[in-house]
Amino acid sequence: MVGIARLTEKQKKIQEYLKTAWELSDRSIARILGVSHSTVGLVRQEMKKSGQFDHLCNDDSEWMNHPYIQANKGLLETLNPRGLRAIKRLDVLDYMMTHPQIKSPCVAQAYLEREKRQKRKDARVVLNINDVDIRVADVRQVGQFDWIRDNSVDLCICDPPWGKSSPVVCEGISKVAATKLRDGGSLLVLVGGSYLPDVITALSSDKRLRYHWLLTCKLPQGSPASVSWLKVQSKVRLVLWFVKGKYIGDIVADYIDRPTSDNTTDKSHHEWGAPEELVSELIRRFTDPGDTIADFTVGGGTTAVSSVLLGRRFLGTDIDAEAIKTTMRRVRRLFGYTK
Numbered sequence: 001m002v003g004i005a006r007l008t009e010k011q012k013k014i015q016e017y018l019k020t021a022w023e024l025s026d027r028s029i030a031r032i033l034g035v036s037h038s039t040v041g042l043v044r045q046e047m048k049k050s051g052q053f054d055h056l057c058n059d060d061s062e063w064m065n066h067p068y069i070q071a072n073k074g075l076l077e078t079l080n081p082r083g084l085r086a087i088k089r090l091d092v093l094d095y096m097m098t099h100p101q102i103k104s105p106c107v108a109q110a111y112l113e114r115e116k117r118q119k120r121k122d123a124r125v126v127l128n129i130n131d132v133d134i135r136v137a138d139v140r141q142v143g144q145f146d147w148i149r150d151n152s153v154d155l156c157i158c159d160p161p162w163g164k165s166s167p168v169v170c171e172g173i174s175k176v177a178a179t180k181l182r183d184g185g186s187l188l189v190l191v192g193g194s195y196l197p198d199v200i201t202a203l204s205s206d207k208r209l210r211y212h213w214l215l216t217c218k219l220p221q222g223s224p225a226s227v228s229w230l231k232v233q234s235k236v237r238l239v240l241w242f243v244k245g246k247y248i249g250d251i252v253a254d255y256i257d258r259p260t261s262d263n264t265t266d267k268s269h270h271e272w273g274a275p276e277e278l279v280s281e282l283i284r285r286f287t288d289p290g291d292t293i294a295d296f297t298v299g300g301g302t303t304a305v306s307s308v309l310l311g312r313r314f315l316g317t318d319i320d321a322e323a324i325k326t327t328m329r330r331v332r333r334l335f336g337y338t339k
């Protein structure tokens with residue numbers, strides 16, 4: 001068998017299908033691609049051996065028992081990887097059940113997202129404290145995030161440390177975000193200018209996420225003006241934008257002008273607090289009320305507070321128990337609790 005690094009075109013195609021739907025049998029993939037099932041089996045074995053695809057081997061087969069699949073088994077054999085990704089979503093399958101005139105999972109997914117967006121825009125969302133869950137966890141340990149449902153988060157925003165430890169924390173963010181984001185969801189990471197090449201590499205380490213664009217934001221009054229040891233006066237904040245699969249959402253402008261409020265309190269809850277107006281603007285541009293936002297390096301809680309004020313559900317973690325206490329205190333206050 002040819003090693004995983006030197007794949008033929010046929011083997012590459014098989015690998016693409018396996019990456020999309022590992023849970024399909026060798027025979028199903030063989031039928032889709034018109035190859036022999038033993039060839040599919042060999043590519044699968046090589047992928048297993050390489051250890052690079054361990055994240056694919058979780059049991060993600062619930063969709064295959066869906067009544068729509070049971071009644072339309074032949075459909076699977078007509079799908080390209082994009083169609084397969086769409087049909088694995090239970091809400092897409094439900095939609096196809098109730099809209100039998102729609103035969104394409106990609107079309108169903110597009111209609112579903114449009115309907116959902118419209119509903120969310122029309123809805124008046126009233127949150128309560130149970131819509132916010134914030135816990136101590138180390139983002140380098142993906143197992144500490146089992147309490148967040150896979151594929152359930154609409155947007156991840158993280159502001160990891162900017163020093164030497166940044167790449168290793170970003171590698172964790174990449175893995176956790178790739179697992180928890182819904183297909184088409186975005187990961188936004190506030191970054192500093194140094195260590196940027198390593199940070200981008202680390203954030204790209206989970207292949208389910210792809211670098212999409214760079215957003216910039218003029219810094220508000222009150223932010224530290226310089227990175228003194230590098231002799232740089234920092235006037236903009238950089239935000240790296242990654243997407244899981246194909247971006248599903250509105251057109252987003254990549255420049256955020258000076259935030260309207262003269263925010264001098266960024267650092268009052270955390271030494272490295274992010275500008276609240278920037279975070280709020282990102283939330284407005286990337287999500288709708290009722291959506292779920294996650295931050296795995298929540299610090300003093302800027303993302304939590306902005307999410308709640310804008311009617312978004314929030315899931316947050318930090319390795320530092322004190323940071324979690326500060327964030328919880330701020331969030332509880334928003335819901336009228338005094339302690």
Ligand SMILES: C[S@@+](CC[C@H](N)C(=O)[O-])C[C@H]1O[C@@H](n2cnc3c(N)ncnc32)[C@H](O)[C@@H]1O
Nearest residue numbers: 138139159270272273274297299300302319320
């Ligand atoms: C730049 S601060 C975040 C500040 C936050 N955006 C705010 O506005 O307050 C970075 C945070 O990442 C947390 N952190 C560092 N390493 C981590 C890890 N491995 N897992 C989770 N959090 C981590 C730190 O405790 C710190 O609170």
